[in-house]
Structure formats: C-alpha cells, structure tokens
Amino acid sequence: MIKTGYISKTITDLKPSGIRRFFDLAANMEGVVSLGVGEPDFVTSxxxxxxxxxxxxxxxxxxxxxxxxxxxxxxxxxxxxxxxxxxxxxxxxxxxxxxxxxxxxxxxxxxxxxxxxxxxxxxxxxxxxxxxxxxxxxxxxxxxxxxxxxxxxxxxxxxxxxxxxxxxxxxxxxxxxxxxxxxxxxxxxxxxxxxxxxxxxxxxxxxxxxxxxxxxxxxxxxxxxxxxxxxxxxxxxxxxxxxxxxxxxxxxxxxxxxxxxxxxxxxxxxxxxxxxxxxxxxxGMPDVEEMRRSYLRRRNYIVKSFNEIGLECHNPGGAFYAFPSIAKTGLTSQQFAEQLLLEERVAVVPGDVFGDSGEGHIRCSYASSLEQLQEAIKRIERFLIKKK
Structure with missing residues (x-):
C-alpha cells in the first residue's frame, strides 16, 4: 500500500471515464449488440x-x-x-x-x-x-x-x-x-x-x-x-x-x-x-465519401426508428451518433443503459457521462451495420414495452 499523498491531487480528483464501464460490462457478455463504440465499422482503405x-x-x-x-x-x-x-x-x-x-x-x-x-x-x-x-x-x-x-x-x-x-x-x-x-x-x-x-x-x-x-x-x-x-x-x-x-x-x-x-x-x-x-x-477521399453516404443511410434509419418506437430523437447533422431522449421511461440514463444491457443485450452509453445536460438521454453509435441497427431497435422496442 503506497503512502497517502504520492498521487497527484488533481489526478485523484478526476473521475474515470464513464464510457469504459459499459464497454467492460458488455465485453463479458455474449450476444451483445453494441451501439456504444465511437469508431467506424469500416476497415482502413x-x-x-x-x-x-x-x-x-x-x-x-x-x-x-x-x-x-x-x-x-x-x-x-x-x-x-x-x-x-x-x-x-x-x-x-x-x-x-x-x-x-x-x-x-x-x-x-x-x-x-x-x-x-x-x-x-x-x-x-x-x-x-x-x-x-x-x-x-x-x-x-x-x-x-x-x-x-x-x-x-x-x-x-x-x-x-x-x-x-x-x-x-x-x-x-x-x-x-x-x-x-x-x-x-x-x-x-x-x-x-x-x-x-x-x-x-x-x-x-x-x-x-x-x-x-x-x-x-x-x-x-x-x-x-x-x-x-x-x-x-x-x-x-x-x-x-x-x-x-x-x-x-x-x-x-x-x-x-x-x-x-x-x-x-x-x-x-x-x-x-x-x-x-x-x-x-x-x-482517400472517394472512400470517405462512400462511408459518409453509408452513415447517412444509417442515420436516417435509426432516427426514424427511435421516433417511431417512442424515443424522441433530433436529427443529428453530422458524426455517427444519435442521442434519443429516454426521459419518458422514468429511468435515469444510467438505469436505462444498465437494464437494457442486462435484459436485452444492447450496449449504449448513458447520456450523463457527457455532462449533466446529457441526463435523460443515451448515446447510440450508428457506425454499425444496418442489420445490427435493426436488431438493436427490435430489442430496444421490446425493452420499452416491458417498462410500460
């Protein structure tokens, strides 16, 4: 056990990344559809x-x-x-x-x-x-x-x-x-x-x-x-x-x-x-444009789907994230993300890890195949029905 005071107070006071906890949970579970990872699903050209x-x-x-x-x-x-x-x-x-x-x-x-x-x-x-x-x-x-x-x-x-x-x-x-x-x-x-x-x-x-x-x-x-x-x-x-x-x-x-x-x-x-x-x-720009068009199709699908199943979601103008509101469920962002992962094997990131103004939302990356997005929406809809 090292002596108190060896670690910088600035670093001691920092909170660990809230994203990593859900990645670590999902990594130890089978059959998870992940909308959590903030990176392209394309291989480098x-x-x-x-x-x-x-x-x-x-x-x-x-x-x-x-x-x-x-x-x-x-x-x-x-x-x-x-x-x-x-x-x-x-x-x-x-x-x-x-x-x-x-x-x-x-x-x-x-x-x-x-x-x-x-x-x-x-x-x-x-x-x-x-x-x-x-x-x-x-x-x-x-x-x-x-x-x-x-x-x-x-x-x-x-x-x-x-x-x-x-x-x-x-x-x-x-x-x-x-x-x-x-x-x-x-x-x-x-x-x-x-x-x-x-x-x-x-x-x-x-x-x-x-x-x-x-x-x-x-x-x-x-x-x-x-x-x-x-x-x-x-x-x-x-x-x-x-x-x-x-x-x-x-x-x-x-x-x-x-x-x-x-x-x-x-x-x-x-x-x-x-x-x-x-x-x-x-x-590399032709490949960038191909990826951009693919993300656009996925964005249009996931935003439309979230709104249809009752999770209000604004239309994101860029990147590859949707940020739907889960406030109507009565759950906190952390509760929603944990229960969704445990009950339906869908990994999302609770909005409050991105600051207090993110509470009541979840971050969902659509840098996944359309098939995975469709499966995730099906599971999330099932989860919402159970929570009514």
Whole structure:
C-alpha cells in the first residue's frame, strides 16, 4: 500500500471515464449488440494500409521532424484550404499529433494559466473537462438544451463568460449529440467570442461526416482564424482510429508553444502512420465519401426508428451518433443503459457521462451495420414495452 499523498491531487480528483464501464460490462457478455463504440465499422482503405506497408519495406522507420513529415504537413495545408477554406502554413502552423486527443491536451497546456477558466459546451466528449483540469485550468460548463437540438446559443455563451475566461471548447459535429453548427450560427457565436477576446479550441474531428449542409469551420468565419486552435485527424473520416494520428492548426505563436510540449512529451507521431495519412489525403477521399453516404443511410434509419418506437430523437447533422431522449421511461440514463444491457443485450452509453445536460438521454453509435441497427431497435422496442 503506497503512502497517502504520492498521487497527484488533481489526478485523484478526476473521475474515470464513464464510457469504459459499459464497454467492460458488455465485453463479458455474449450476444451483445453494441451501439456504444465511437469508431467506424469500416476497415482502413487498402491503399492507406499499402502505403504503411511500403514505408516499412523501404525502411522509413526513424523519427520525423517533431512537427511531423513536412510533406504530410504540406498536404494537410492543401487539404484544409481546399475543403474548408482555412489556410495554414505547413512550416509553422501545423503539428502532426498522436491522435486528436493529444492535440487537445497540448492545446490546453499551451494556453491555460493556473486558475483561468475554459468554457466547456455540454453534452461533450468525456475528456474535455479533465484535460482542462490537468492543464491547471478551471472547466466551466455551458449546458445546451434539447429544445435547441443541443446547439450553443450566443446568449448562453455570453452569460457564461467572466473576467477569468480564457477560451471555449467547441465540437461540431458534436460527440455525443451529432449536432452540427451551421455557418450563420457560428457567425453569431464568433461575434461573442471576438467581443470578449477569447480563444477557441475547435474539435472538428467529424468534419468529413456532415450530412444536411456543408461543414463550416469556425476558423473560416471572418476574424476567427487568428484566435482558433483547430483540431482534426484521421480517426473518424478516414477510419483510422487505431493508427492514432491527428493534427492541430493554429496561429504561429500558439503553434510554437504547443510544439515545445509535443517535443518534450512525444517527440513525434508514428512515422509509419504519417506515411499512411499522406496516402489518405492524396487518394482517400472517394472512400470517405462512400462511408459518409453509408452513415447517412444509417442515420436516417435509426432516427426514424427511435421516433417511431417512442424515443424522441433530433436529427443529428453530422458524426455517427444519435442521442434519443429516454426521459419518458422514468429511468435515469444510467438505469436505462444498465437494464437494457442486462435484459436485452444492447450496449449504449448513458447520456450523463457527457455532462449533466446529457441526463435523460443515451448515446447510440450508428457506425454499425444496418442489420445490427435493426436488431438493436427490435430489442430496444421490446425493452420499452416491458417498462410500460
């Protein structure tokens, strides 16, 4: 037994990820249909895998530059400008990271001083508030509302800002709700951000998976590129979760600060994964579009089905998550998810793990085959009938 005080108080006070508990439960059960995993069910495209194999065969196994292969950063620069109209210089404004998660970490550590507030828009991915705390900051939540499809309203942002506020974290399309902020909505949010001289950490990892309207980066809004730290990667759109490769784009001064942290903690991202990502950007877009169309069909099915069986569900504009309300059952999110798993062998994630404003909902990933989604809906409907 180690002595009390050996573990950092900051880490001691952090709660474990609420997602993992349900994954661990489901892993020990047979016949489970899982709507819980937040990753594509597609295998990484063959041309991308082949590029990684070629890099090994050719002996390209040493470190790259700390910021990543220049050739890859140049390709990222072209990609971001062409697809999203956000120009970044490959020499000093782009860093290749070990997934988008590491990009979030170094972004926060580069800008946050002890005690400064970072606004976290809930429901949100489980790591946001803990990462703020580990950077020495104070996470302050903004609760979005179901009646607004969980979209951040400018007045909600205005009301949350204090003299200690340094930045805001925004994820669009959102995990867990799938909500996407449109261009006009981002313009109004940007006005508040500029008024109060805030920075934005924009998690745009699902940018390639937008369905009903063209994706707009907040960095593309007038006056925002110089105050935005833009995070993206290859996990979701390119089905490369296990490759652990992301990137972060930011103004030169912020990028240089992030690079210091990256140098000392990571050296560089995987060389092999970087060559794979280079191929993804050069030739992988047809496969991305095929996956996007498949997710769109699945989204249309699962949202329609949830509403038909009595679980009210807004239409998510992007990503691959539905976020139906289970409030009418009288169960908490945790109770619903546990009982559904034990009684019907369907794994979902309780909404409250994504923040208090997620209570009364469950996150359901539709990155599963249509057959699995149909089976899950059949079991959930049966579960609901039993609970009446």
């Amino acid at each position: 063959w041309s991308i895998r082949e590029a990684a194999i070629a890099s090994l065969e050719e002996g390209r196994t040493s470190y790259t530059a700390n910021a990543g292969l220049l050739e890859l950063r140049e390709e990222i620069s072209r990609y971001m400008d062409k697809e999203f109209r956000v120009p970044y210089h490959p020499e000093n404004q782009i860093i290749v990271t070990v997934g988008a998660s590491q990009a979030l970490d170094i972004a926060l550590r580069a800008i946050v001083n002890p005690g400064e507030e970072v606004l976290v828009v809930e429901p949100c991915f489980v790591s946001y508030a803990p990462l703020v705390s580990m950077a020495g900051g104070v996470p302050k939540t903004i609760h979005t509302l179901k009646e607004n499809d969980f979209k951040l309203m400018p007045e909600e942002l205005e009301a949350a800002i204090t003299a200690q506020t340094k930045a805001i974290m925004i994820c669009s399309p959102n995990n867990p709700t799938g909500t996407q902020l449109g261009k006009e909505e981002l313009i109004h949010i940007a006005e508040v951000i500029k008024k109060h001289d805030l920075l934005v950490i924009a998690d745009e990892i699902y940018a390639e998976l937008a369905y009903d309207e063209e994706f707009t980066s907040i960095a593309a809004i007038d006056g925002m590129i110089d105050r935005t730290i833009l995070i993206n990667g290859f996990s979701k759109g390119f089905a490369m979760t296990g490759w652990r490769l992301g990137f972060v784009c930011a103004p030169k001064e912020i990028s240089e600060a992030m690079l210091k942290i990256h140098q000392y903690t990571m050296m560089c991202a995987s060389t092999i994964a970087q060559y794979a990502a280079l191929e993804a950007l050069k030739n």
